[in-house]
Amino acid sequence: MEEVAFFVLAIGALGGAVAVVGLRNPFYSVLALIVHLVSLAGLFLLLHAEFIAAAQVVVYAGAVMVLYVFVAAYVGNVEEPIWDQIPGQRVLAPLLATALFVELAIAIIGTGLKSLEGEGPTIPLGFGSPASIGELLLERYLIVFEAASMLLLIAAVGAVVLAGRRRREEPSGG
Amino acid sequence: MTFEAPHIDYAGISPVLALTAGLVVVLLAGVFTEGSRERLVVSALSFATLAAAAGLCIWQWGEGTDLVAGALRLDDLGLAGGLIAIASAAFCIPLSWREEAADRASGPTGHAEFQALLLCSVLGMVLLAQAQNLISFFVSLELLSVPLYVLCGSALRRRESLESGLKYLIIGSLGSATLLYGLAFVYGASGSTDFAGIRAGIGGDVLGDPLLLIGIGLAATGLAFKLSVAPFHQWTPDVYQGAPTPVTAFMAVATKAAAFCVLVRFFYVALGPAVDDWQPALAALGAVSIVIGNVGALGQNSLKRLLGYSGVAQAGYMLVGVAAFSEAGVSALIFYLAAYALMNLAAFAVITIRERETPHGDDIRAVEGLGRERPELAWPLTISMLALAGLPGTAGFIGKLFLIEAAVDADYTWLGVAIAVGTMISLAYYLRVVAAVWMRPSAKRVGAEPEPLPAIAGGSPEADAEDFGIAAAANAGAAPPGTRCRTIIALTVLAAAATVFFGIVPSPLVDWAANAGEAIAAALPV
């Protein structure tokens, strides 16, 4: 059962990813990413990360993607030219991606860590639940939590600085 | 659900708290003030924040404890990195006062946002320098980077600024993703996110495991990108050139300081047992960086670009200190970081002033004839160039001496030779700047007849017109050179004087750096 779920979700995640890269229309790419993210959330669930899965769906597939969709709609449909200006990039890029995968795969498969070969150790109940993650965040990772919140704040400020409209710019702005 | 609030050493974390609070206050102040008052109030608040943070850092100097459940480490290494970042920020705020990115002639001024972003980045740096947990490491790195992406692109009228912002963002995120993946592997291999836990986790069989090593490689790539170490350096010249000069100055100096601190902590504390595997890699990266940075800087006409490449080379020099894997290496690194901050800030300050005074932007022509015309700028720029080149009588020389000594002591004599060879090449371009300053007739100033500025705005004709208007207004109201930018000049002269001072009386700075080195000594084999 788990295997089936894994392969289905894996195909979804991989398909979504490939579609993101392969589709020429950015709007469709955004949609493909949503498929990918949701599939990933499923995989998270398989890995006993409930809270992460939930956050993935809510924050990512929900909020962030909405942002993408808006911007994609705002800037319109920009087609990429077929011709690649950078000599060799078209050849080298897939090769390099393959090489990366091969290296990572060698590392993953070649590792002597026993824990990766099985399903992992038995885990306590509530592993990955909101409660336990929250506890960790507010105790051990308090500073991380605060920093992440500052990050969100400053990202907002940054977005305002960059994209915020100013009076004098209105005529020229779209 | 019960929370056990972690024990928080408020004294230890006080610099971080001060910065956080200051950042919020600055943002708020921006909302409630307008125009020229905004600049005054916001800057005062920023300075107060930075001064408080610096003061608290100095207060905590010499401490050595884990903070907030071990996410941070309070020691002299982290504090040193933080202090350099704080000082750079304080230096860059005056630089930004007339900068278009912050001081928009039309519409509400952006000082609050600008300085808040700057403070946030400093906050990220202070945290990063102290981070001893993969998660706090990663999040503070982002806290450092995200505001910088914004700042780089914040001169919205200049196409280059946006270009640099986007390039930085793309490459930066790619670097972050790589780093993240590497940290994940390290976590996976060791089963812990704490540096101490990793150190404990990678002993024995795991040492030399491909998973760990690829993780180290990925993490090294991500960090090397941040440090602009070749071959992960290519964003550096472009972003340095495109970003507003005060941002470039800050980025060049402060980012390196914080990132090197975390590099040392991560590699020494967490990955110390694997030193035999990563040391040659770092050494090779250092050497490559030295060569590529120095040859790339040859023949550059844009000073910022030149300093960008020079930064690549300097990162290579500093990486030698890390690769030495010794207390002396870390001390040398910290010394060099401080010296590097002094000399680079002086140079960028002069470039900033000349950008505003001449139509040449950051082109080398902008500093031609400076020696005769503006000795108060020429001297600092000269000293900074000579110091970067590592000529004696400057802190740069002592720094290189320190680094080479560390390298040779670690049996990496060939890296010492690499530093020497790099320095030889670097002379060609540093001295070119000096020659322009002293040995060329002066550049035409904008002065009486406002020459049309080069079309820097691109795309929008309206925007162009606006730009010209701004430029003309700026020129019309321009005070004669020398009376403007007094604060910047004073700071520049101060930085240059300090460069020379620490070149002649290096002991205080050496001792300071040695403290930072001692902080890491526990992680080193006896």
Add this chain to the structure above:
Amino acid sequence: MSELLNWLLWVPLAFGVGALFFPRGAARWLALAGSLGALGIAIAFVIDFSASEPGLQYAVDNEWIPDLGVRYQLGMDGISLFLVLLTALSWAGATAFSALRRYPEDAGRERLYYLLLGLAETAVLGAFLAQDMLLFVLFFDLMLVPFFFLIGIFGSGNRVAATTKMIVYTLVGSLLMLVGAIATAILATPEGGEISFSLADLQANLLSEGSQEWIFWFFAAAFLVKMPAFPIHGWMPDAYRACPLPVLALLSGVLSKVGAYGFLRIVLPVYPDAAATFQEAVLVIGVASILYGSVMAFTQTNVRLIAGYSSIAQLGFITIGVFALRPDGADGAVLQMVNHGLVVVSIFLIIALLYERAKTEDLSEMGGMAMRAPVLAALFLIVTLATLAMPGSANFIGEFYILNGVFQAKIAYAIVASIGVALAAYYALRLYQGAMHNRLPEGVESREISVRDGVVLAPIVACIVGLALWPGLILERGEASVTENVSVVALQSCTDEVTGGLGTTDGPGAAAEVTACAEDRYGLPQIESEEGESAGRGWTPYGPEVSVIE
């Protein structure tokens, strides 16, 4: 007296910096006062110096950067004594020459000019006085900085490219030297000991032969480029063409000596095995420099370059003198450094006067200037004769000592080098004749030397004449120190030979063998060992003690 070393070192710079705060017209006089002050102190040292004692007679030793093992150590021995005097004298001369002529013409840069001169003097003096290897390297590099500006700002022609080429080329060597110095100190530090760059410490803990050998070449690169020696003199022609003449006098007259001094003061005692191993390699370079420099000076028509290439040849002599690895050759080299310095300084000042009269630096366009300038001609003639090492001049004695040293050590090189003596006669005389004799071409003026130039040139020429009468002044004072430095090489290599590289001798028989070898091969004076004293100690009167197993 030792504290005066500090004064000597810093007075020129202090006055140069002080000149910055003086009004434009007055700065030059302050700088002149500074250089004369340094000269006075240097003369006081010469008077106070005792001829017979080896080793440092004055020393200053303070902490500087304890963490890095660098100390602020100054000292003066018989080798540096006269080089310091030469430096002080040359600077006083060049400063006076400039000041009296109100050089530079650009009044706005006057203060800068004198500041740079002062800085340069301090740097050069520092190199001669430093007793800490790193301090030496520091001053060695530092001295380039003022010259970079002096040529680049005040020079002529393609000055910026020339000065950049010069500084990069010369720093190529000295940066390697920096690495070499650091490596030396680290390798010489005994296990668990404090790192130290002090020359005395480095001499006491010699490196292994393998380390010495690569570090030797790092130092040699620095020194040979600085001199410059064939074939790494590529920076010289351009820099000489561009350099303002009073500065060129210093560049050629004094700076070039630092390289040769470094060989004698640092390379021989600290890398004795390498020095012995590479003796012939350096001799080849030296002899090649002699021949090449002479041949180039033959056909050159630019007066600066004639002097420049002749300097290459002369420095070649000095180099082979040092690498005779004998006290006589090295003592001659010390004398010759001073001689050549004096000669070159005056030659370039004279060239300045010639240029003023002929408006050209091309020898083929000059001529006949002796006509109304007998005093100038006489001064020039004396300098020319000293340049070509006319017997009777101190230069001859210097060359004679050098040739003697090489002759006794490696006869073939001496014979080839002696060709250089004959060639020197041709190019030096050609320079003199070309400028002063034959008919006066159109546009060339024959004008007597003015008083303001005469008061600068005459004392320097007087020094040349004085030394000609008593070269022993320098030879006697240099002897003990030179012997001390050379003896390290001699004893080291002889010990290696006798003991087959083990570094120890067992028994008095071997010790006697070493002594005999040192005397025979290196001309090292044998100190009679007193009866009853351990045989091992008797033959190490100077330098580090080589351990002996009885």
Add this chain to the structure above:
Amino acid sequence: MSATAYGWLVLAFPLAGSLIIAFGWRALPGRAAGWIGTAAIALAFASSIGALVMLQDEPAEARHLTSSLWDYASAAGLDIQLGILVDPLSVFMCLVVTGVSALIHLYSVAYLDSDRGYARFFSYLNFFVFSMLLLVLAGNFVLLIVGWAFVGFASYALISFWYRRGTATAAGMKAFVINVVGDVGLVLAALLVFRELGTFDYLDSFEAARETFSVNEGVVVAICLLLLVGAFAKSAQVPLHTWLPDAMEGPTPVSALIHAATMVTAGVYLIARMYPLFELAPTAADIAAFGGLATLIIAATIALAVTDLKRIIAYSTMSQIGYMVVGVSIGAYVGGLFHLMTHAFFKALLFMAAGSVIAAMANVQNIDRMSGFRRALPFTSLLLIVGALALAGFPPLSGWFSKDEILVFAAERGGMYWIFAVGGYLAAFLTAFYAFRIGFRVVAGDPCDEARELERGHLPHAEPTNPLTGEPEDTDVGFPGPEHHIAERAQPMAWAMGALGVLSVVGGVVQIPGVTHVIESFLEPTFEESTLFHLVPSTGAAWTGLLVGAVVSATGIALAYYCYVANPGVTGRAIERLSGVHRFLFNKWYFDELQDALVYRPMIAVGRFANSIFEPVVVQGIVDGAVGLVRGAGVLVRGAQSGFVRAYALLLLGGFAALGVYFLVVSS
């Protein structure tokens, strides 16, 4: 006062004279400089006599006194004193040098009268005498080299005395450089002596040499050959002689003093002084003798063909020095030094007379244009003939005794040394011929224009031209002044010539075989260790030789009379018939061309090559190559910096891939 104190005085007076004139040149009125200079030399002569007297007071075996003023340059195992050696040989040389010099100074007082460089001339001339005396008095090799080089310099300075004249400066340079070659030889010889014997001192080294070296040992031969380089260069012996004819560019008194009477004999002195070494190295001595023989024949043949008055005398000088070199090399020390003295007298006299004639010819030196001065210049003509007779070795003049002394000694030594006797007499015949080629050309025949004019009481004047090239010259400074001086009208010139004339005639009386042997007995203490010194030909043999000499001389003069007086056209026809030989001789055996082709041109070619090819290609190539490499790398790096952010990403990931490969390789 001791002999050495007089020795120092001998040195001091000329030096003082030189310095006084040099520093006071502006203050000295009229002929003051000339008189000061002459007085200084006269005092030196007096001091030499003082030294002679004091020396003769010493017992014979103690007649070598040394004295040192101060440690000149003693350090590091070398002991170099500022020391002199006073012994019969050096005193003999001092007497000759100061005596002849005093007379030549006297002559110059008037001869140079109108020259703008009057004071300079006397300062140089005094300096020359000082240098020459230093050379002969030096007590060690180093001081010898110093004197040797000083002499060379003085010669240079005086050859290019008229420094505005291109030929003069070129000649000076040539003389100086060839002399420096000789100096180098001496330096190497001295170093070799020090290497082998451990001292630079004459007496010590001679003593050590006798103990150390066996006869004809390689080292001692090498030392002697190196010494010979010096001696041949200074004494203008083949092949290092080419500078001497050119040196005639100097004022005539200079030619008389330096290039005839004193300096060029330094080589002879050197060989005599170094006799202990040469006697240990007979091979080297023989080489020297053959060199001398070659010179004396070659120079005599050239003197037959050239037409420049002073150059004929110059070649004659070479030839005569050849005799001396042969003499001292084969062991005829007395003969060699005796000839050195008489030659100084008559050759100086010849030059002085020639100077007078040249003045009368308004600076023309070509003997083909001269004739019939016997009425116009009676005094000069008389002394010219006296000088020529002495040169020709006509009995009973001084040259007859001295030259034949050498040749007889050669015959006496027998064996191969007969060659020297035969060659010597052959050359003596040529000498007699060319001596009277000059004599008859100048004195006999119909008076030429200039002679006629002089007979009418005018000294002819001409536009100043270079006598060698005929180019017009400016008269501003440094050329022969507007007035010429002939002995007939200038008292000091006449006195000097008269004195030398007397000496040329009677100079031989000091050493007449079987009658007097003043020189021999005086020099004996110096040569007491010599094996050859005491090989004295019998009186009969000596007189036989003298007789042969007289016959040869008379034959030569007679042939000259036949050619130049009796049948004036015969020489022209002979030249036509033997045009090849004449061209060969007229071009001086092409020695100049040979030297040019073998030494000078290759040197310049090497210099040109170095300057135009080696320097830019190799030396700058090192720089440019390194710079190019770095620049090229820079271009690559900047080229990779394409501006494409995706390319940057590619490199970043590629960099990781490389790093990853490394890590995978090192992973266990």
Add this chain to the structure above:
Amino acid sequence: MAVEWYLVLSALLFAVGAGGVLIRRSPLVILLCLELMLNAGNLALVAFARASGNEEGQVFALVVMVVAACEVVVGLGLIVAMFRRRIPLNVDDLRELRG
């Protein structure tokens, strides 16, 4: 289901994302590809958390989400700003800065 599988999938996703960054020229899509890479990292973190049995990896993944969101926000801000300045939304046209 072995954790290895998740990791291999994550590596594949990482490579695909990286390839996308290298190939696509629209900044918007490049941002999407970067998201892919970060998510691949997240998958690896969560998988490692499962393998090691502690939740630190999950916390890390959570933080990464925040970080990704922030990067997106800033990135989109830049894209909007560029669009307003009428700069073509093609990273290959951003070549003012080079050399």
